[in-house]
Amino acid sequence: MDIVQMRGITKRFGPVLANDHIDFSLREGEIHALLGENGAGKTTLMRILYGLYRADEGEILVRGWPARINSPKDAIALGIGMVTQHFALVPPLTVAENVVLGFTDGFALDRAAIERKVAEAAERFGLEVDPSAVVRHLSVGQRQRVEILKALYREAQVLILDEPTAVLVPQEIDALFKTLERLRAQGLSVIFITHKLEEVMRISDRVTVLRDGRVIGTVETQKTNERELARMMVGRETFGVHREERAVGEQPVLRVERICANDDQGLPALKEVSLVVHSGEVLGIAGVGGNGQKELAEVLTGMRRPTAGRVVVDGKDMTGATPAEFTAAGVGRIPEDRHAGVVSELTVAENMALEYLEEFTRRGVLDREAIWKHAEELIQRFQIKARPTDRARTLSGGNLQKLILARVLSRDPKVVIASQPTRGLDVGATEYVRQQLLEQRARGAAVLLISEDLDEILALSDRIAVMYEGEIVGMLPAQEADPERLGLMMSGAVKERQEAYAEV
Amino acid sequence: MLRFKIEKTGAPVWLRSLIPVLALLLTFFITSGLIIWGQANPIRAYYYLLIAPLSTRVSALEVLVKSTPLILSGVAVTFAFVAGYYNIGAEGQLYAGAIAAAWLGTVLGGLPPALTIPIMLLGGFIAGALWALPPALLRVKLAVDEVVTTLLLNSVMLFIVSALLNGPWRSPVSGWPQSPEIAPSTMLPKLVPHSRLHLGFVVAVLSVVVLWFVLSRTAFGLKMRAAGLGREAARFAGVNVGRTMLIAALISGGIAGVIGVSEVAGIHFHLIEEISPGYGYTGIIIATLGTLNAWGVAVAALFFGLIDTGAQTLSRAMGVPIYLGEVTQATMLLVTLAMLLLQNYRIRRA
Numbered sequence: 036m037d038i039v040q041m042r043g044i045t046k047r048f049g050p051v052l053a054n055d056h057i058d059f060s061l062r063e064g065e066i067h068a069l070l071g072e073n074g075a076g077k078t079t080l081m082r083i084l085y086g087l088y089r090a091d092e093g094e095i096l097v098r099g100w101p102a103r104i105n106s107p108k109d110a111i112a113l114g115i116g117m118v119t120q121h122f123a124l125v126p127p128l129t130v131a132e133n134v135v136l137g138f139t140d141g142f143a144l145d146r147a148a149i150e151r152k153v154a155e156a157a158e159r160f161g162l163e164v165d166p167s168a169v170v171r172h173l174s175v176g177q178r179q180r181v182e183i184l185k186a187l188y189r190e191a192q193v194l195i196l197d198e199p200t201a202v203l204v205p206q207e208i209d210a211l212f213k214t215l216e217r218l219r220a221q222g223l224s225v226i227f228i229t230h231k232l233e234e235v236m237r238i239s240d241r242v243t244v245l246r247d248g249r250v251i252g253t254v255e256t257q258k259t260n261e262r263e264l265a266r267m268m269v270g271r272e273t274f275g276v277h278r279e280e281r282a283v284g285e286q287p288v289l290r291v292e293r294i295c296a297n298d299d300q301g302l303p304a305l306k307e308v309s310l311v312v313h314s315g316e317v318l319g320i321a322g323v324g325g326n327g328q329k330e331l332a333e334v335l336t337g338m339r340r341p342t343a344g345r346v347v348v349d350g351k352d353m354t355g356a357t358p359a360e361f362t363a364a365g366v367g368r369i370p371e372d373r374h375a376g377v378v379s380e381l382t383v384a385e386n387m388a389l390e391y392l393e394e395f396t397r398r399g400v401l402d403r404e405a406i407w408k409h410a411e412e413l414i415q416r417f418q419i420k421a422r423p424t425d426r427a428r429t430l431s432g433g434n435l436q437k438l439i440l441a442r443v444l445s446r447d448p449k450v451v452i453a454s455q456p457t458r459g460l461d462v463g464a465t466e467y468v469r470q471q472l473l474e475q476r477a478r479g480a481a482v483l484l485i486s487e488d489l490d491e492i493l494a495l496s497d498r499i500a501v502m503y504e505g506e507i508v509g510m511l512p513a514q515e516a517d518p519e520r521l522g523l524m525m526s527g528a529v530k531e532r533q534e535a536y537a538e539v
Numbered sequence: 540m541l542r543f544k545i546e547k548t549g550a551p552v553w554l555r556s557l558i559p560v561l562a563l564l565l566t567f568f569i570t571s572g573l574i575i576w577g578q579a580n581p582i583r584a585y586y587y588l589l590i591a592p593l594s595t596r597v598s599a600l601e602v603l604v605k606s607t608p609l610i611l612s613g614v615a616v617t618f619a620f621v622a623g624y625y626n627i628g629a630e631g632q633l634y635a636g637a638i639a640a641a642w643l644g645t646v647l648g649g650l651p652p653a654l655t656i657p658i659m660l661l662g663g664f665i666a667g668a669l670w671a672l673p674p675a676l677l678r679v680k681l682a683v684d685e686v687v688t689t690l691l692l693n694s695v696m697l698f699i700v701s702a703l704l705n706g707p708w709r710s711p712v713s714g715w716p717q718s719p720e721i722a723p724s725t726m727l728p729k730l731v732p733h734s735r736l737h738l739g740f741v742v743a744v745l746s747v748v749v750l751w752f753v754l755s756r757t758a759f760g761l762k763m764r765a766a767g768l769g770r771e772a773a774r775f776a777g778v779n780v781g782r783t784m785l786i787a788a789l790i791s792g793g794i795a796g797v798i799g800v801s802e803v804a805g806i807h808f809h810l811i812e813e814i815s816p817g818y819g820y821t822g823i824i825i826a827t828l829g830t831l832n833a834w835g836v837a838v839a840a841l842f843f844g845l846i847d848t849g850a851q852t853l854s855r856a857m858g859v860p861i862y863l864g865e866v867t868q869a870t871m872l873l874v875t876l877a878m879l880l881l882q883n884y885r886i887r888r889a
Contacts, residue, residue, distance in 0.1 A: 336775070338774065338775060357777070357779070358774060358775055358776065358777045359777030359778075359779070362777050368775070370775055374772070375769075375771045375772050375775060376772055376775050376776070377769075377772055378764075378765045378768050378769035378772045378773055378776070379768070379769060379772075380764075380768040380769065381761075381764065381765060381768060381769075385761060385765075386776075388761075389761070389765060389773070389776040389777070389778065390776045390777050392758050392761065392762070392777075393758075395758075396757075396758040399757050399758055399759060400756055400757055400758070401756055401757060401758055401760075401761060403756075
């Protein structure tokens with residue numbers, strides 16, 4: 036029997052259709068994987084079920100009855116619990132306090148009593164946690180267990196887990212899966228959001244695959260395999276590559292040697308990443324978001340210090356150099372987050388000059404006329420719809436990206452580091468940005484393109500490297516790449532031999 | 540039932556330009572309640588608070604005297620805040636400058652004023668900057684919150700001043716906790732005879748011009764603004780955010796130190812504990828009201844100087860407590876901040 040049914044769910048964010056008439060059903064006592072790339076609409080759908088968003092269209096049935104879920108409170112009352120990627124725990128409080136928070140009766144709090152109750156619940160669900168421990172001292176895996184306990188304590192019969200393994204180490208993942216299997220045996224229904232094929236195969240009973248906000252299909256896990264799922268997940272036809280084939284230059288301009296780096300939490304994000312980009316070549320880095328691409332881009336733009344390894348630009352050691360030094364060495368940098376590359380409260384002209392301030396300064400005083408002229412020139416050349424005096428925040432996403440392109444590409448850089456250069460842009464702006472990157476390639480620049488958009492990677496790259504969990508798990512010439520093969524690598528199912536490093 | 544929703548849209552331009560006036564009117568409306576409670580006529584009270592000080596030459600000059608430390612303090616705070624460094628320690632930095640002035644004033648006696656006065660001003664600047672250095676270094680090197688450290692150092696500085704005045708510098712003549720009087724050649728010259736208006740006012744006006752020039756015309760000013768408005772984006776574009784913040788913090792502390800010189804060598808001629816009634820904190824309010832803009836800061840500081848002067852007249856003439864001035868200033872800050880925020884929203888019927 037279906038405990039949850041979602042019918043024709045549609046959700047728009049402005050012009051973006053995040054969920055497009057989605058039908059989804061969850062059977063009682065099953066683990067149902069919700070599989071898809073970043074931005075496929077998985078989390079949006081589940082946020083609707085948990086009452087965090089409201090659907091524009093469609094209906095939700097719980098145990099066969101139409102349900103109005105306007106807030107998490109409604110969802111909890113219907114027996115639906117969710118563990119989000121960012122835990123909602125209060126670190127200085129104990130496990131027991133966190134579990135009962137907002138679910139207590141009366142005014143006074145009897146510490147011993149709640150700890151007893153929480154201990155009982157933990158015992159019953161087979162979740163190993165110490166109720167009197169302070170959450171701040173717990174590991175990520177333990178915190179996740181507290182979150183699950185919190186949902187179960189509120190008598191959840193449906194548990195939504197949003198990419199629960201993203202923050203866990205392998206041993207913790209094993210423990211989580213054991214827990215889920217036990218809970219399933221007790222009759223709990225679980226929705227498991229993920230983009231990792233291996234986990235789908237390991238834990239789920241059924242899989243629903245989403246792509247671009249639509250359901251591609253729901254299949255029994257036993258009747259499918261990773262290849263089929265990979266194709267369902269990413270399988271678009273490669274669209275026409277309007278890229279003139281030309282011999283890759285001999286000159287290795289950017290060389291990354293066994294780079295290691297940590298993420299913001301201090302955990303290893305890059306593990307001995309090595310690559311070479313030649314002049315006149317686009318090297319595409321494919322991968323699902325959060326597999327170290329951000330950290331790689333930051334290391335190559337001077338925003339993050341690597342913990343080991345070397346970065347060499349045109350024969351010059353640039354390991355750990357500052358952003359200004361990268362600019363001076365001829366590295367054009369297009370950031371992942373446009374808003375992190377432009378000071379939104381400064382004007383267009385000021386932002387265009389900021390990277391090369393010495394050129395516009397005489398004895399410390401700004402040459403305002405030169406800054407203005409420079410801006411007008413770039414606005415015209417890159418067809419930016421803005422005036423030099425406009426504040427950058429007033430620009431649309433496409434124009435903002437053009438501002439960054441103008442700032443970078445007008446300098447004829449030797450190396451271009453482009454991180455998610457078309458994310459969130461409309462078709463026209465996307466086309467423009469891709470064209471500009473290909474022009475840089477034609478000019479002889481070494482272009483490193485980091486993108487989660489497989490179409491983009493396939494359309495622009497000469498060679499493609501795939502990142503998975505901080506490593507390059509495969510490197511292949513564009514001619515040999517197809518979405519299915521890349522999809523498998525992106526999900527960590529296949530590791531290609533890394534012979535591509537050996538050359539040069 | 541009527542339902543309303545709140546939308547985020549900018550207010551029209553005509554309304555934006557009216558906001559200071561509206562804030563002023565609303566402030567007076569609110570504080571009128573207090574005046575009526577105190578059994579006085581609010582219209583007369585406002586006459587004494589705002590008009591009377593400007594009606595005679597002597598009191599008008601006094602407004603400028605009172606504005607001098609306020610202008611400098613507003614400029615000092617603005618220098619730091621623009622760069623995203625929240626210096627709450629202008630009060631302590633002011634006293635560091637005052638100590639330097641009290642000391643230099645007693646040892647430079649033999650030199651001519653043309654030499655002593657630049658040395659006094661520079662000495663105060665350096666003292667203020669030095670006192671601002673430790674928290675700035677902690678912020679830049681170790682990411683220690685400067686709001687906490689600069690604020691706490693204010694208390695430390697007050698204890699240092701107290702220790703000096705009750706220890707080595709206690710006046711041998713009167714026995715009061717006040718330092719020996721500084722030499723006449725180190726006193727800031729009067730701008731207008733028979734008034735208290737001194738050279739410090741010129742320094743204050745110059746500081747406004749310097750602030751304007753640095754922020755709008757120099758590369759360093761652009762770096763400061765970039766660092767303050769978007770730290771990560773500025774770093775990405777190659778601005779050395781740490782160094783920029785550090786220098787901004789030192790300039791801020793230095794200018795705060797100059798207030799100490801101006802008050803010691805222009806008004807009191809010796810160091811006392813009560814040299815500042817909180818100028819360093821008022822500077823934060825002035826910088827905020829002036830929207831971190833040089834001319835805005837100058838206008839806000841002059842206005843606060845007017846209210847400070849008027850509050851004295853008012854309390855003499857009508858027996859209203861002198862605190863009305865401070866209440867008006869504080870109310871004005873809250874009203875203006877609320878209006879600056881609320882102008883971005885409008886309420887519509889849903």
